[in-house]
Amino acid sequence: MAHSLKKLLSDSVIYGLSSIVGRFLNYLLVPLYTYKIAAASGDYGIITNIYAYTALLLVILTFGMETTFFYFANKPEVDDRRAFSTALSSVGTVAAVFVALVLLFATPIAHTLGYDAHPEYLRMMAAVVAIDAFQAILFAWLRHKGRAWKFAILKLAFIVANIGLNLFVFLLAPKLAAQGAPLMGWYDGNNLVRYVFAINLICTASITLGFLPELRNLRFGIDRQLLKQMLRYTWPLLLLGVVGILNQVADKICFRFIVSGHEGEVQLGIYGACVKIAMIMAMITQAFRYAYEPFVFGNSRDSKSKESQAKVMKYFIIFTLLAFLCVACGMDVLRYIIQEQYWEGLQVVPIVMMAEIFMGIYFNLSFWYKLTEQTWWGAIMSAIGCVAMLAVNFLFVPRYGYMACAWGGFVGYGVCMVLSYCIGQRHYKVPYPVGQIALYFSVAILLFYGIQLIQLPNPVANTAVRCSLLLPYLALVWWKEFKKPVRQQVVK
Numbered sequence: 485m486a487h488s489l490k491k492l493l494s495d496s497v498i499y500g501l502s503s504i505v506g507r508f509l510n511y512l513l514v515p516l517y518t519y520k521i522a523a524a525s526g527d528y529g530i531i532t533n534i535y536a537y538t539a540l541l542l543v544i545l546t547f548g549m550e551t552t553f554f555y556f557a558n559k560p561e562v563d564d565r566r567a568f569s570t571a572l573s574s575v576g577t578v579a580a581v582f583v584a585l586v587l588l589f590a591t592p593i594a595h596t597l598g599y600d601a602h603p604e605y606l607r608m609m610a611a612v613v614a615i616d617a618f619q620a621i622l623f624a625w626l627r628h629k630g631r632a633w634k635f636a637i638l639k640l641a642f643i644v645a646n647i648g649l650n651l652f653v654f655l656l657a658p659k660l661a662a663q664g665a666p667l668m669g670w671y672d673g674n675n676l677v678r679y680v681f682a683i684n685l686i687c688t689a690s691i692t693l694g695f696l697p698e699l700r701n702l703r704f705g706i707d708r709q710l711l712k713q714m715l716r717y718t719w720p721l722l723l724l725g726v727v728g729i730l731n732q733v734a735d736k737i738c739f740r741f742i743v744s745g746h747e748g749e750v751q752l753g754i755y756g757a758c759v760k761i762a763m764i765m766a767m768i769t770q771a772f773r774y775a776y777e778p779f780v781f782g783n784s785r786d787s788k789s790k791e792s793q794a795k796v797m798k799y800f801i802i803f804t805l806l807a808f809l810c811v812a813c814g815m816d817v818l819r820y821i822i823q824e825q826y827w828e829g830l831q832v833v834p835i836v837m838m839a840e841i842f843m844g845i846y847f848n849l850s851f852w853y854k855l856t857e858q859t860w861w862g863a864i865m866s867a868i869g870c871v872a873m874l875a876v877n878f879l880f881v882p883r884y885g886y887m888a889c890a891w892g893g894f895v896g897y898g899v900c901m902v903l904s905y906c907i908g909q910r911h912y913k914v915p916y917p918v919g920q921i922a923l924y925f926s927v928a929i930l931l932f933y934g935i936q937l938i939q940l941p942n943p944v945a946n947t948a949v950r951c952s953l954l955l956p957y958l959a960l961v962w963w964k965e966f967k968k969p970v971r972q973q974v975v976k
Contacts, residue, residue, distance in 0.1 A: 513650055514760045518823040520654050520676065526749030527677050529740075532756030533749075534605055534681070536736035537597075538613045543729045545579050545617035548721025550624045551854065552714050557628055562710065564628065569704035570711050572621045579614035586610035598740065608681040615688045622695045638694045642687050649683040723863035727870040731843070731896040734870065735877050735889035742881045755886035757822045758829035761811070762836035768807055769844035790914045797848045798917050802961055804841045805928040809957060811837060812935045813950040816943040832890035834932065839890070842897035849904040852912035861907060869900035920964065927960055 521527045553571040557564035586593065587607060594603035626635040654676070661671040672678075736756065740748045811818060812834060819830055853861040873896030880888035908914070931953050938953075940946040 512647055514757065514821050515823065516650060516654055517680070518757050518826055521753075522825065526746050526753055528753035528757060529749035529751070530599075530605075530677055530753075531680055532736050532752050533740055534609055536733035538609050538616075539733045540726070540729050540737070541582075541610075541613045542616050542620070543725040544722070545582055545613060546575055546620045546725075547578070548718040548725055548859075549575050549714070550620055551721055552718040553621060553624050554628060555717060555854070556710065556714055563704075565701050566704045566707050566710060567714075568621070568625050568628075569701050570706050570714065571624075572618070572702060573706045574711060574714075575621050576618050579617045583610055583614045602675075602678070604678065605681055608685045612681070612685050612688050615692060619688075619692060619695070622698055625698055625701075634694075638691055641694065642691045645687045645690065646683060649686065650680075653679045653683065717857065717859065720859035720861075720863045724859060724866050727863065727866035728900075730870045731866070731873050731893060731900070734874055735881075735886075735892055738874070738877055739881065739886070739889065742878065743885070751886050754826050754829040755832060755889055757826040758832050759836055761818050761821055761830070762833045762840065764811055765804060765807060765837045765840035765844075768804055769840060769847065790912075793848070793851065793914050794916045797845070797914075798921060800844060800848060801841070801921050802924055802965070804844060805924055806954075806957065806961075808834070808837050808841065809928060809931055809935070809954055812932050813954065814947055816947050829886060832887060835890040835894050839893040839897045842894070842901045846897060846901045846904055849901065849908055852904075852908040852914070856912055858911065861911075862904075865900050865903040865907070868903060869896040869898075872896050872899045923964075924957075924960070927957055931957055 517528060517531070549571045553567055556562050556567045587610070590603040590607050590610075594600055594606055597606070599605055623635060623638075626632075653671075657668065657671050658673055661668045661673070736752060739752045739755075742748070743751055815830065815833070819827055850862055853859055873892040876892035876895050877888055880891070905916075934953050935950045938946060938950050940949060
């Protein structure tokens with residue numbers, strides 16, 4: 485078990501570096517967009533809205549095949565290359581049909597979604613999400629084979645190319661066009677949104693070239709019998725994925741229908757920009773997920789796997805709560821990630837971050853129904869959480885605006901987390917240290933409120949004093965996780 489945990493840690497570091505460093509570099513785009521796109525224009529709201537649709541569509545087009553591939557590829561009687569080829573071919577076929585339909589019906593779809601003047605936005609993002617779905621299975625293969633470095637390099641290559649092209653379009657191209665430079669007739673400073681989506685398409689398509697060696701496995705084709713088994717396993721995961729992603733993006737999709745017109749786009753832009761700061765937590769949970777999913781399936785037959793899951797859950801919560809407090813302490817600095825016009829929405833950041841922690845815990849808890857082949861439980865619990873989140877949005881957004889969106893995610897993931905723990909302990913009991921976890925949460929919440937009470941006029945001094953409140957939390961972790969075990973070992 486110790487070796488497996490070391491492997492999990494090393495892979496998490498690599499995946500984490502690619503995710504955290506990549507997301508950090510990608511954060512350069514947030515100030516770039518918010519400083520170049522005025523909050524009052526509502527254009528950033530359009531970007532937020534369309535990316536919410538693509539996130540939902542990506543889950544639909546992959547239909548749970550990442551997790552399904554891991555499950556079948558780790559079965560002794562299944563050839564992992566055949567499982568990979570079957571998963572990749574099926575996802576690729578669905579993605580191709582999707583793109584064809586969007587290209588054929590782009591105009592009526594654009595009218596329905598309120599983008600009559602710009603159906604090209606939908607065409608470009610349809611192509612992006614289809615390629616992303618195809619690549620999701622390719623990246624899953626790298627994770628299955630433990631090829632974390634190639635995974636990281638390809639992820640970072642996309643980020644670097646994306647940032648480079650954005651810097652060119654938003655900073656250099658306007659100057660070249662103003663000077664009448666040759667080959668700059670394509671540039672139109674009045675429609676920057678178009679370039680955001682076009683750059684994404686170019687970079688996403690280019691990364692596929694890095695998977696040419698892996699694509700050779702397609703020669704194994706689709707195993708029809710295996711595909712039937714995989715589809716039986718995956719359809720509840722599709723439902724789970726859809727309602728799960730709705731917990732993340734339904735507020736951004738529904739907002740333009742609840743608060744209509746230009747005002748809805750302006751508010752959505754402010755909310756979407758501020759949520760980017762809270763995505764620090766999403767980076768951590770995503771890096772953890774990349775390493776943890778193959779770890780759990782690969783060690784499911786280990787007699788101590790449940791103890792490993794309990795231990796990993798505790799350390800995950802300790803670390804994410806520390807990150808939560810660090811962001812709260814450094815908000816005077818982190819707010820400069822976005823332009824000052826968007827600062828009015830910063831109050832959503834701690835709420836969204838806590839919702840992300842709930843989501844990470846829910847992900848940890850989710851393996852009981854995946855390992856026992858009861859994935860339909862995940863669909864049911866996520867659907868209940870989604871209904872709770874949507875209820876908060878539709879009831880309170882008209883009165884409280886985007887603040888209700890933040891609380892909707894908090895409630896939705898909180899419901900999923902509690903349900904998964906209560907039901908999971910009946911079907912697949914894992915000895916989670918609930919008392920210790922509750923203690924860490926209680927201390928972190930008390931310290932958070934203490935941090936909010938510190939409001940010094942100098943931002944540097946304010947941040948320094950706030951950071952001093954991290955010491956009690958670190959002392960608690962040291963006492964509970966390090967000093968006590970060492971003391972016990974000395975006594976023995």
